[in-house]
Amino acid sequence: MTSPTAEQAPAAASAPLCVGVVGVGQRAYIAHHVAASGEAAVLVAAADTTADGRDRAAAQFPGVAVVASHHELVGLVDAAIVTTPDATHATIATDLLRAGVAVYLEKPLATSVADADAILGVAAETGTPLYVGHNFRHAAVVRLMHDVIARGEIGEVKTIWVRHFVGNGGDYYFKDWHADRSQTGTLLLQKASHDIDVVHLLAGAFTERVVGMGDLMVYGDVDDRRERPGETVDDWFSFDNWPPASATGLNPVVDVEDVSMMMMTLGNGVVASYQQCHFTPDYWRNYTVVGTEGRLENVGDTGGGVVKVWNRRHDWQVAGDVEYPIDGVEAGHADADLAAVAEFVAFVARGVLPSLSPVAARAAVAAGSLAAESLRDGSTPRDVPPLPDAVLEHFARLTAPAAPAAVPRPTRSAPAASSAAPDPVAL
Ligand SMILES: NC(=O)c1ccc[n+]([C@@H]2O[C@H](COP(=O)([O-])OP(=O)(O)OC[C@H]3O[C@@H](n4cnc5c(N)ncnc54)[C@H](O)[C@@H]3O)[C@@H](O)[C@H]2O)c1
Numbered sequence: 001m002t003s004p005t006a007e008q009a010p011a012a013a014s015a016p017l018c019v020g021v022v023g024v025g026q027r028a029y030i031a032h033h034v035a036a037s038g039e040a041a042v043l044v045a046a047a048d049t050t051a052d053g054r055d056r057a058a059a060q061f062p063g064v065a066v067v068a069s070h071h072e073l074v075g076l077v078d079a080a081i082v083t084t085p086d087a088t089h090a091t092i093a094t095d096l097l098r099a100g101v102a103v104y105l106e107k108p109l110a111t112s113v114a115d116a117d118a119i120l121g122v123a124a125e126t127g128t129p130l131y132v133g134h135n136f137r138h139a140a141v142v143r144l145m146h147d148v149i150a151r152g153e154i155g156e157v158k159t160i161w162v163r164h165f166v167g168n169g170g171d172y173y174f175k176d177w178h179a180d181r182s183q184t185g186t187l188l189l190q191k192a193s194h195d196i197d198v199v200h201l202l203a204g205a206f207t208e209r210v211v212g213m214g215d216l217m218v219y220g221d222v223d224d225r226r227e228r229p230g231e232t233v234d235d236w237f238s239f240d241n242w243p244p245a246s247a248t249g250l251n252p253v254v255d256v257e258d259v260s261m262m263m264m265t266l267g268n269g270v271v272a273s274y275q276q277c278h279f280t281p282d283y284w285r286n287y288t289v290v291g292t293e294g295r296l297e298n299v300g301d302t303g304g305g306v307v308k309v310w311n312r313r314h315d316w317q318v319a320g321d322v323e324y325p326i327d328g329v330e331a332g333h334a335d336a337d338l339a340a341v342a343e344f345v346a347f348v349a350r351g352v353l354p355s356l357s358p359v360a361a362r363a364a365v366a367a368g369s370l371a372a373e374s375l376r377d378g379s380t381p382r383d384v385p386p387l388p389d390a391v392l393e394h395f396a397r398l399t400a401p402a403a404p405a406a407v408p409r410p411t412r413s414a415p416a417a418s419s420a421a422p423d424p425v426a427l
Pocket residue numbers: 022023024025026027028047048049050053068069070082083084085086088092106107108133134135176190232233333425426427
């Protein structure tokens with residue numbers, strides 16, 4: 001095993017990095033990307049508190065040590081990929097970081113600002129590497145929108161509006177712990193943290209003030225509820241589960257909102273809005289970014305989609321003045337997942353600075369959790385508290401400078417819609 005701190009990662013590891021995975025449910029499959037990362041790293045252990053999870057670990061990762069607690073990974077691994085429910089992130093991450101185990105922590109970083117700050121504080125204090133799995137930053141659609149903005153094609157960004165159609169009949173978020181506030185806090189964290197993070201990326205600043213509005217409008221009225229021991233989302237996901245009000249087998253506790261909206265004022269004056277609905281027939285997100293010299297909008301958010309740019313004066317026009325095809329996988333996010341895990345492994349094994357910062361992950365948690373507070377308190381505004389300078393400086397030293405914008409490859413012809421069915425994986 002190698003046990004580098006974030007500041008002292010070796011130039012070349014003498015032995016393969018030993019990696020473990022904590023929480024073997026639906027998302028644990030990203031641990032397979034350790035082997036695909038191209039780095040000298042190997043998955044050696046898996047931990048899950050349930051017998052079902054340990055059975056899945058033995059089946060999915062043959063040959064690895066299977067244990068019942070993240071504590072038992074200490075001494076077995078140099079690094080751990082944490083794919084447990086959100087409310088467990090703070091305890092597991094701080095325990096591992098204090099034990100010198102580098103952590104890849106799934107988003108959201110935590111379910112409250114206090115927990116997020118505790119994790120960042122322990123990482124800064126111990127120097128143990130921390131990476132938060134905001135894989136959406138690696139998605140082709142996000143890289144493309146960022147490049148369009150960085151090349152100045154729409155001028156200076158002033159406002160961003162995100163519409164998030166979280167379809168699939170409640171299968172993703174209302175049939176297990178995701179529906180329970182005590183486990184997630186709010187779907188403005190569990191689901192929206194990706195998009196809040198990308199709003200921050202595209203705007204070039206973090207949220208300082210936020211208000212929220214929303215309600216539980218459909219799934220709260222569905223009475224068919226049950227526990228689902230031993231099941232993960234792959235067991236119940238089906239396009240036949242429609243319309244949403246006919247859903248069966250919802251989680252016994254359903255108290256998160258199924259419609260959530262938030263408005264943000266960012267540190268550089270950009271204003272942004274985000275809307276999320278969990279009972280739409282379709283499943284994707286749409287960004288509109290308006291700058292001083294044009295606007296962009298994505299149609300589709302995976303391979304086969306397009307980012308349109310309008311930057312000349314005219315009346316409404318379906319075609320963009322310029323259109324860029326979105327690369328990458330046509331459904332799901334396997335390419336972004338691999339990029340994220342590879343970035344983490346390269347960071348820990350070879351000290352290659354990652355493009356993602358835990359400070360940005362904290363900014364997403366702050367905006368989402370405070371928007372939920374606002375939503376549940378008459379839409380009164382909330383201000384994001386600052387992080388200590390020492391924590392900001394620690395992570396600034398450990399984050400790579402932004403890469404230059406990619407050379408454009410525009411096309412004017414609208415691509416054909418993808419016929420591929422999305423895989424049952426939420427991002
Ligand atoms: N970045 C993405 O695109 C993406 C996609 C899906 C899920 N996620 C994140 O991954 C995490 C896991 O989600 P999921 O859908 O796999 O959940 P899941 O319910 O399918 O799996 C969670 C697993 O963790 C285990 N577990 C619970 N508490 C534990 C503990 N204290 N120690 C060890 N194991 C424990 C459970 O037994 C279960 O096997 C969440 O934080 C979620 O937000 C991220």
